[in-house]
Amino acid sequence: MLIKPAADLRDNDVTDHALYLDRRRFLAGAVAAGSVLGVGRGLRAATADDTPTPFEAVTTYNNYYEFGTSKEDPAVTAPGRLKTAPWTVAVDGECAKPGTIGLEDLIKPVQVEDRIYRLRCVEGWSMVIPWRGVPLSEVLKRFEPNSKAKYVEFTTLADRAQMPGLRIPVLDWPYVEGLRLDEAMNPLTLLATGLYGKDLLPQNGAPLRLVVPWKYGFKSIKSIVGIRFTENQPLNSWQKYNPREYGFYSNVNPQVDHPRWSQANERRIGEFRRRPTLMFNGYGEQVAGLYAGLDLKANF
Amino acid sequence: MRWLKPVVFTASLLPVAWLGWQAAYGSLGINPVETLNRFLGDWALRFLLLALAVTPLRQWTHWAPLARLRRMVGLFAFFYVCLHLASYVGIDLFFDWAALWKDVVKRTYITLGMGCFLLLLPLALTSTDSMIRRLGGKVWRKLHRLVFPAAILGVAHFWMMVKADIREPLVYAVILAVLLGWRLRTFVRTPQRA
Known part of the structure; x- marks a missing residue:
C-alpha cells in the first residue's frame, strides 16, 4: 500500500539552503511589518497555504523545558x-528483543525520508517543518513487541550536567510521553x-525525537533515551x-478547548491573523480510523 | 521638586517607546503578537504595583513630594492596561467579538484580567480634581480602594495564564503581598484613621 503522508506536502517543498537564508531576511521584515502594518499583510497570510516555517523560527522558538522555560532559552x-x-537508546518492556542500542544501529537499517x-x-501556535527521519513502525518492529x-512509552534524557532546566522542578523529570501501539505504528x-x-x-531534540503530526507538539518527545x-x-x-x-491522547481537536485557551484556531508563525485549526491537524484521512468509537471529548 | 513629575512621566513612557522602536527598527521576535501582548501585560502589572508602592514609600522615606506621583503612576498603570487589552482584542483576536466573549466567560485568567480592567475603569474616570471634589474626599477614597482587589486580580490573571513555571508571577505576588501587608499594618496601628 502506498502511503502518502500529507498529499499536499511533498519532498520538493523542502526549501533549499539559499532560499531559507533568504527567508530569514523575509522573516525579520515580516515581523516588523506584521506588527506595524499588520492588517494588510495578515489578510494575505490568512489564505496562504503550508509554506515551511523559516529555519530561523524553527530553531529559535522552542519549548524544551529541560533547557529553560522561555521559548528563547533552548x-x-x-x-x-x-x-x-x-x-x-534503551529499549525494554513487552518485547522479544530488548536491549540498549546505539543511534546509528537504530536508524541505519531503515530508509531515511524527508517529510x-x-x-x-x-x-495555539503552529509551524510547518520539513523533517528528516524514519517511520517509527520500522524501528519498533525489530524489537518484536509481544501480545x-x-x-x-518514551523517555527524554534527564542529565543535570547537560540540562540547566532540570534544576527547576517545573515538571517531574525525566520527561515522559506515550502512544498507543497502533498510533506508534x-x-x-x-x-x-x-x-x-x-x-x-x-x-x-537532537539527536532523536518523535514527530506525531496529528497530536499537540508536546507529544513529540525530544532527545529520546528510552523506549518501553x-x-x-x-x-x-x-x-x-x-x-x-x-x-493522554492530546489529538489536535478544534472542538475540544484547552481549559485556558481556545483550540479553535491557531497562529501560524510568520502570519498575522489566526487561522482555523484543522481536526487532527489536517491528518484525519490517515488517522481518524484509529479513534473510531472513541469519545474524543472524554479522551482529550 | 519641579523636575520630579516630568522625569517620572518621561520614564513611564519608555516601555511603550521601546516597543515602538523595536516594532519599527528591530524585531519583536518569532511570535510578535505574543511578544507585544506579554510585554504590555508585564508593564501594566508593574505600574499597578508601582502605584500601590507610592504611599508606603512616602511613609517610609518621609519624602512628601512622592504623594504627587500617585495619580500619575496610577494612570500610567491604566494606560498600559488599556494597551494590553487593546493588543489582545485588536491584534491577537483581531476584533473577533464572539471569540472575546467566549474567552471572557470560559477562561478564568481572562475573566480575572477583564475584572481587573473593569475595577480600574471607574478609578481612572474619577481621577480628575473636579471628580474628587464632586464625590467628596470620603467617597472618593472609599471608591479608590478598588485598586486593591484590582491588583489582586491582575496578579492572579498572570499567575493563571502561566503554564507551569510560576517563578515570575510569584515575584509579583510577593511584592503585592508586601504592599498590602504594609497597609494592613498601618490599618491595625491606627484604626480610627483608616
Whole structure:
C-alpha cells in the first residue's frame, strides 16, 4: 500500500539552503511589518497555504523545558551543552528483543525520508517543518513487541550536567510521553533525526525525537533515551502535571478547548491573523480510523 | 521638586517607546503578537504595583513630594492596561467579538484580567480634581480602594495564564503581598484613621 503522508506536502517543498537564508531576511521584515502594518499583510497570510516555517523560527522558538522555560532559552542553552554523540537508546518492556542500542544501529537499517508536517502547539501556535527521519513502525518492529504490548512509552534524557532546566522542578523529570501501539505504528509517526535536510539541532531534540503530526507538539518527545513497550497506558509528563488540562491522547481537536485557551484556531508563525485549526491537524484521512468509537471529548 | 513629575512621566513612557522602536527598527521576535501582548501585560502589572508602592514609600522615606506621583503612576498603570487589552482584542483576536466573549466567560485568567480592567475603569474616570471634589474626599477614597482587589486580580490573571513555571508571577505576588501587608499594618496601628 502506498502511503502518502500529507498529499499536499511533498519532498520538493523542502526549501533549499539559499532560499531559507533568504527567508530569514523575509522573516525579520515580516515581523516588523506584521506588527506595524499588520492588517494588510495578515489578510494575505490568512489564505496562504503550508509554506515551511523559516529555519530561523524553527530553531529559535522552542519549548524544551529541560533547557529553560522561555521559548528563547533552548536555542541559547542547549547547543554546546547537550552531548548528542555517542547516543544510545534503551529499549525494554513487552518485547522479544530488548536491549540498549546505539543511534546509528537504530536508524541505519531503515530508509531515511524527508517529510513536511504541520506542527500544532497546544499553546495555539503552529509551524510547518520539513523533517528528516524514519517511520517509527520500522524501528519498533525489530524489537518484536509481544501480545501484551499495548502502548509505547518514551523517555527524554534527564542529565543535570547537560540540562540547566532540570534544576527547576517545573515538571517531574525525566520527561515522559506515550502512544498507543497502533498510533506508534501509524505510517505518519516519524522518528526524526533531522530537519531542513540537516541533523537536528540540540534545541529541536537532537539527536532523536518523535514527530506525531496529528497530536499537540508536546507529544513529540525530544532527545529520546528510552523506549518501553507497556501493557498499561503510560502517564505522560504534562498529564501528570495537570490532568485537567492535558490528556493522554492530546489529538489536535478544534472542538475540544484547552481549559485556558481556545483550540479553535491557531497562529501560524510568520502570519498575522489566526487561522482555523484543522481536526487532527489536517491528518484525519490517515488517522481518524484509529479513534473510531472513541469519545474524543472524554479522551482529550 | 519641579523636575520630579516630568522625569517620572518621561520614564513611564519608555516601555511603550521601546516597543515602538523595536516594532519599527528591530524585531519583536518569532511570535510578535505574543511578544507585544506579554510585554504590555508585564508593564501594566508593574505600574499597578508601582502605584500601590507610592504611599508606603512616602511613609517610609518621609519624602512628601512622592504623594504627587500617585495619580500619575496610577494612570500610567491604566494606560498600559488599556494597551494590553487593546493588543489582545485588536491584534491577537483581531476584533473577533464572539471569540472575546467566549474567552471572557470560559477562561478564568481572562475573566480575572477583564475584572481587573473593569475595577480600574471607574478609578481612572474619577481621577480628575473636579471628580474628587464632586464625590467628596470620603467617597472618593472609599471608591479608590478598588485598586486593591484590582491588583489582586491582575496578579492572579498572570499567575493563571502561566503554564507551569510560576517563578515570575510569584515575584509579583510577593511584592503585592508586601504592599498590602504594609497597609494592613498601618490599618491595625491606627484604626480610627483608616
